[in-house]
Amino acid sequence: MNKNVKPLRIAGVGYCVPDTVITNDDLTKLYDTSDEWIFTRTGIKERRIVSGNENAVDLGLKAAQNALGKSNIKVEDIDCVIAASSAPPQLYPSLACQIQAGLDIPNHIPAFDMTAACSGLIYALQVARGFIGSGLYKNILLVAADNNSRLVDWEDRGTSILFGDGAGAMVVTEAEDGIDDILSLDIKSDGKIGQYIYMNLPGKNCPLVEPCDEVDAKIHMAGRDVYKFVVTTLPDFIDECVKNSGLTAEEIDYLIPHQANQRIIEAMQSRLKYSDEKVISNIKYYGNTSAASIPIALVEGVQKGKIKLGSTALLCGFGAGMTWGGAVLRLREGIC
Numbered sequence: 001m002n003k004n005v006k007p008l009r010i011a012g013v014g015y016c017v018p019d020t021v022i023t024n025d026d027l028t029k030l031y032d033t034s035d036e037w038i039f040t041r042t043g044i045k046e047r048r049i050v051s052g053n054e055n056a057v058d059l060g061l062k063a064a065q066n067a068l069g070k071s072n073i074k075v076e077d078i079d080c081v082i083a084a085s086s087a088p089p090q091l092y093p094s095l096a097c098q099i100q101a102g103l104d105i106p107n108h109i110p111a112f113d114m115t116a117a118c119s120g121l122i123y124a125l126q127v128a129r130g131f132i133g134s135g136l137y138k139n140i141l142l143v144a145a146d147n148n149s150r151l152v153d154w155e156d157r158g159t160s161i162l163f164g165d166g167a168g169a170m171v172v173t174e175a176e177d178g179i180d181d182i183l184s185l186d187i188k189s190d191g192k193i194g195q196y197i198y199m200n201l202p203g204k205n206c207p208l209v210e211p212c213d214e215v216d217a218k219i220h221m222a223g224r225d226v227y228k229f230v231v232t233t234l235p236d237f238i239d240e241c242v243k244n245s246g247l248t249a250e251e252i253d254y255l256i257p258h259q260a261n262q263r264i265i266e267a268m269q270s271r272l273k274y275s276d277e278k279v280i281s282n283i284k285y286y287g288n289t290s291a292a293s294i295p296i297a298l299v300e301g302v303q304k305g306k307i308k309l310g311s312t313a314l315l316c317g318f319g320a321g322m323t324w325g326g327a328v329l330r331l332r333e334g335i336c
C-alpha cells in the first residue's frame with residue numbers, strides 16, 4: 001500500500017431488524033404460493049417488516065447506536081455519515097441527514113446517501129476508505145437501511161417473497177496502529193442490465209406539455225435474469241477478491257455473502273470449496289434486507305457463536321444497477 005494512504009480500522013458494527021415477523025405461510029393469504037415453493041427456491045422461511053409508522057430511519061438509528069457503542073467513538077467525533085439506502089422512507093432529506101439529526105451529532109458534518117442497492121455497504125466502505133485514506137475525514141459512520149416492504153408490490157409473488165426490512169451500521173476510523181482492516185476491496189457495475197431490477201419514482205409531466213406514460217413506483221425484478229447474472233459473474237469475481245487480498249481462500253475464515261438466495265450463496269460456497277461452518281447464512285429468518293444483509297449476518301453470526309472475532313472474512317454483495325462488490329476484511333476483537 002502507498003505509505004501516504006492512511007489505513008482503515010473497523011471500530012464497530014451493529015444492526016437492527018423490526019419485531020414483526022411475516023412467515024411464508026402468512027404470504028399464502030396474499031397470493032397463490034406455499035412455504036415449500038418459497039423455501040426450496042430461496043432458502044427463506046420468514047422475514048421482518050416494518051409496521052405502523054416505523055421506518056428505515058428508526059432501524060438505521062438503532063443500528064448506528066449499536067455500532068457506535070461498540071466503537072468507543074463518540075457521536076461528536078463522527079465527521080461524516082454515509083447512508084447506503086435504496087428503499088428509504090423519503091428521497092430527501094436523505095436518510096443520512098435524518099440519522100445525523102436522530103443521533104444529535106452536534107457538528108455540521110457532511111451526511112449523504114448513496115444508492116448501490118444491495119451492494120451499498122461495500123460501496124460505502126470503498127468511499128469511506130478513500131476519505132480516510134486521503135486524510136479528509138477520520139471517523140465515518142456508515143448506515144445501510146431500507147424499508148423494502150413499503151416498496152415491493154404485495155401482489156407480485158415473484159418479488160415480494162424475497163425482501164425483508166432491516167439496518168446495519170459500521171463505524172470506521174483511521175487505524176492509529178497502522179494495520180489496515182481492508183485486505184482487498186473492489187466495486188463494479190453494469191448499467192446496461194439495469195432493467196433487471198428497477199423502481200420508478202412516481203411523477204407526471206408539467207400539464208403544459210404532452211403527458212408522459214404513467215409509471216408505478218414499485219420494485220420490479222426479472223428474477224431469473226438476476227439469478228443467471230449473479231451465478232455467472234460472482235464466482236470469478238470472488239476469486240479476484242481473494243487473490244487481491246494476498247491470502248488464499250483457505251486462509252480466509254468466513255464467507256459473509258449478501259443474503260439474496262440460498263442457492264446463490266451455495267454457488268459462492270462451492271467456488272470457494274468452503275465447509276458449511278465457514279459460510280454465514282441467515283436468509284431463512286430475514287430474507288433479503290438489501291445493503292443491511294451483510295452487517296446483519298456478521299453481527300448475528302458473532303452473537304450466535306458462528307463467527308469468532310480476531311479473524312478474516314470475505315464479504316460479497318450484488319444488487320440493482322446492476323452493481324456488485326467484494327471485500328476481504330480483518331474482523332478485530334470487540335467490533336460487535
Ligand code: COA
Pocket residue numbers: 032033034037038041042118157158159161162221222223224225226227260261288318319320
Ligand atoms: N409461489 C408459487 N409460484 C410462483 C411464485 C411463488 N411465490 N413466484 C413465481 N411463481 C411461479 C411463476 O408464476 C412461474 O409459473 P409459470 O411457469 O406457470 O409461469 C414459475 O413459478 C416459475 O417462475 P420463475 O420466476 O421462473 O421462478 P424461478 O425458479 O426463477 O424463481 C426466484 C424465482 C425469484 C426465486 C428466483 O428467480 C431468484 O431468486 N432470483 C434471484 C433474485 C434475487 O436474488 N434478487 C435480489 C438481487 S439483490
